Structures are given as structure tokens and as C-alpha cells.
Amino acid sequence: MDQNLFNEICLQQLTLSGVHEGESVAVLTRGDERPEYASAFMWAAQKLGAPTFHLRLPPPASVSGAWAVGDSGLGSNPLAVEALKSVDMLVDCTFLLFSPEQFEIQAAGTRILTAVEPASLLARLMPTEELRERVEVGAELLAKAQNMRITSPHGTDVTYRLGVYPTISEYGYTDQPGRWDHWPAAFVFTGGADDGVDGAIVLAPGDVLLPFNTYVQTPVELRIEQGFIRDIRGGGGASGLDADLLRSYIESFDDPRGYGMSHVGWGLDERAHWHGLTQFGGGMGMELRSFYGNVMFSIGPNNELGGPNDTPCHFDIPMRGCSLYLDDELIVDAGELTMPEMRPADRR
Numbered sequence: 179m180d181q182n183l184f185n186e187i188c189l190q191q192l193t194l195s196g197v198h199e200g201e202s203v204a205v206l207t208r209g210d211e212r213p214e215y216a217s218a219f220m221w222a223a224q225k226l227g228a229p230t231f232h233l234r235l236p237p238p239a240s241v242s243g244a245w246a247v248g249d250s251g252l253g254s255n256p257l258a259v260e261a262l263k264s265v266d267m268l269v270d271c272t273f274l275l276f277s278p279e280q281f282e283i284q285a286a287g288t289r290i291l292t293a294v295e296p297a298s299l300l301a302r303l304m305p306t307e308e309l310r311e312r313v314e315v316g317a318e319l320l321a322k323a324q325n326m327r328i329t330s331p332h333g334t335d336v337t338y339r340l341g342v343y344p345t346i347s348e349y350g351y352t353d354q355p356g357r358w359d360h361w362p363a364a365f366v367f368t369g370g371a372d373d374g375v376d377g378a379i380v381l382a383p384g385d386v387l388l389p390f391n392t393y394v395q396t397p398v399e400l401r402i403e404q405g406f407i408r409d410i411r412g413g414g415g416a417s418g419l420d421a422d423l424l425r426s427y428i429e430s431f432d433d434p435r436g437y438g439m440s441h442v443g444w445g446l447d448e449r450a451h452w453h454g455l456t457q458f459g460g461g462m463g464m465e466l467r468s469f470y471g472n473v474m475f476s477i478g479p480n481n482e483l484g485g486p487n488d489t490p491c492h493f494d495i496p497m498r499g500c501s502l503y504l505d506d507e508l509i510v511d512a513g514e515l516t517m518p519e520m521r522p523a524d525r526r
């Protein structure tokens with residue numbers, strides 16, 4: 179993307195995030211990654227009268243081949259953490275989520291925006307106040323619920339006991355002290371009780387495995403008891419390649435907590451494309467987490483919700499065509515949101 183255009187969309191983002199004269203903004207990068215992001219956000223901060231600086235961490239000392247969440251690169255650098263705690267807003271171009279350092283920075287009142295997706299995707303999925311309102315309607319519903327049930331034509335039938343963990347909304351910008359969000363994003367989620375997820379989930383072709391950034395090709399059956407996956411196998415007589423890959427990846431962390439069930443919720447952005455992985459490489463699949471009517475469940479850490487599981491093994495799995503019930507009320511009906519207040523204007 180042309181740098182001048184990228185500057186302008188970053189200005190739109192910081193304006194939505196409430197940056198104004200007298201606030202301070204830091205941009206965090208790592209190694210040689212995303213220098214143009216740092217330039218664009220600092221230009222935007224200056225246009226809004228906010229003092230700004232760029233903190234660039236060294237690259238990781240080694241590459242393990244696995245996405246080990248929670249390794250921020252800040253763990254041995256308390257001076258950097260203190261610098262980031264001192265600003266009003268941090269633009270995170272590294273992905274700090276799940277790290278103790280991010281929680282410490284948020285606790286100091288710094289609001290955080292993660293921006294790691296390709297610039298052209300950031301432009302297409304620019305957040306809006308209207309989308310935020312619809313996401314917050316979903317968050318209110320989810321926060322009141324005590325039980326969730328997810329079903330699908332492929333055999334999914336799983337229940338989550340809710341009410342233990344907070345509900346989180348992501349709508350792509352952050353204007354409140356201590357709040358984190360991810361650009362782009364449009365979904366809501368919470369977590370089931372640590373021992374309160376039971377049933378079966380059947381992944382079907384076209385569902386999404388993140389961080390593999392691939393689509394499921396062969397059915398996968400997950401048997402879940404008391405909040406943990408007890409069995410992973412190929413479904414419907416299929417060869418089980420995707421099941422083997424999923425199982426092998428979790429096993430590689432040598433951490434039984436990698437089988438724990440984490441957050442769960444649904445997406446609301448009608449502009450986000452299910453086929454997005456075929457268009458944008460190099461990101462983290464945020465478009466797939468957000469596409470309208472997907473039901474997404476997560477495996478692994480739940481410390482972002484205040485839970486005890488901080489395993490570095492993490493999956494987000496958006497699924498198509500599922501139905502989701504809150505306290506027996508149908509909220510997502512085979513991929514369509516049932517409440518007009520959560521739908522875009524042309525679907526009401």
C-alpha cells in the first residue's frame with residue numbers, strides 16, 4: 179500500500195481510538211517487522227498533537243516453528259515495560275496478547291491496539307461506530323447467559339457452563355483506559371468454566387484452523403469432558419489428516435493444558451470474507467475470526483479472561499453453519515444472527 183494512504187488510514191484509526199492533543203502514543207515493533215506501520219502510526223499521532231515514540235525490540239533469539247503465545251520479548255526488559263506503561267496508548271505491532279507484560283501495561287491504564295494484519299486488509303475492514311454498537315449488543319447478551327450450547331448438521335453438540343469469566347468484545351479500536359483490541363476485529367467471546375465444557379465438536383471442511391491458517395479438509399471429531407479434549411480423531415470415515423495434524427501440534431508442546439477449552443463466541447462483520455485466507459498472506463487470520471455468523475471456539479490459554487491456563491499452545495477455530503444458543507435462546511441460526519440489533523441494516 180502507498181505509504182501516504184497507509185498514513186491516512188492510521189489517522190482514522192487513532193481518531194476512532196480517541197487520541198487527542200496532549201495524549202502520548204508508543205508504537206512497538208520487533209526486529210525488522212512492520213517498520214512502515216511504525217512510521218504511519220507515529221505520523222498519525224503527530225497529526226493529532228500526541229507525543230509519540232517507536233520502541234523496537236530485537237528479533238527472537240530462535241525460531242521454534244510453533245506459535246508460542248505469551249512470549250512478548252519484553253520479559254527480560256523491565257525498562258521497556260515501564261516506558262510502555264507511561265503512555266496513554268500503545269500500538270502493538272508484535273502481538274503481546276497472553277503475555278504477563280501486556281497485562282501489566284494494561285493495569286497501568288495504557289490502552290492497547292494490536293495491528294499486525296496486511297495494510298490492505300486494515301483498510302478494507304476499518305472499524306466503525308455502527309459495528310461497535312452491534313458487537314456490544316452481542317456482548318450484553320453473552321454476559322447475562324449462564325449456559326451456551328453449540329450444534330451443527332455435522333454432529334457438533336457441546337455445552338459451556340458460563341458465568342465464571344468476563345465477556346470480551348472486540349470491534350477494532352480502543353478508546354478506554356486499560357482496554358485492548360485488535361484491528362480488524364468484530365466478535366464477542368467468553369470462557370466456559372474450567373470444568374464446565376462437555377460434548378462433541380465436529381470440524382467440517384471449510385472450518386478454519388488458526389494458527390495453521392488453513393481450512394479443514396477432512397472432518398475432525400473432538401470429544402470434550404470437563405473442559406478438556408479427551409480424544410481427537412478423523413470423522414465420518416475420513417482419513418483423519420487434519421485430526422493427525424491438530425493432535426501432533428498440541429503434543430509438540432508437551433503440556434497437557436494445551437487440550438484445555440478456552441474462549442468461545444461468534445463473529446459479526448458482514449464485510450469480512452470467509453475465503454480471506456486465499457487473499458491475504460502474512461497475517462494472523464483476524465478476518466476469519468470476524469466473519470459474520472461464524473461460531474469460534476478456542477483451545478489452550480484462558481489467562482486473557484483471568485483464568486489459570488497460560489499454556490503457549492493455542493488454537494482459534496472459526497466454524498461455519500453452526501447454531502448457538504444462550505440459555506436455550508437461539509442466537510446464531512446456522513450462521514445467521516437472529517436478533518435484528520446484531521445484524522447490519524440491510525439484513526434487518
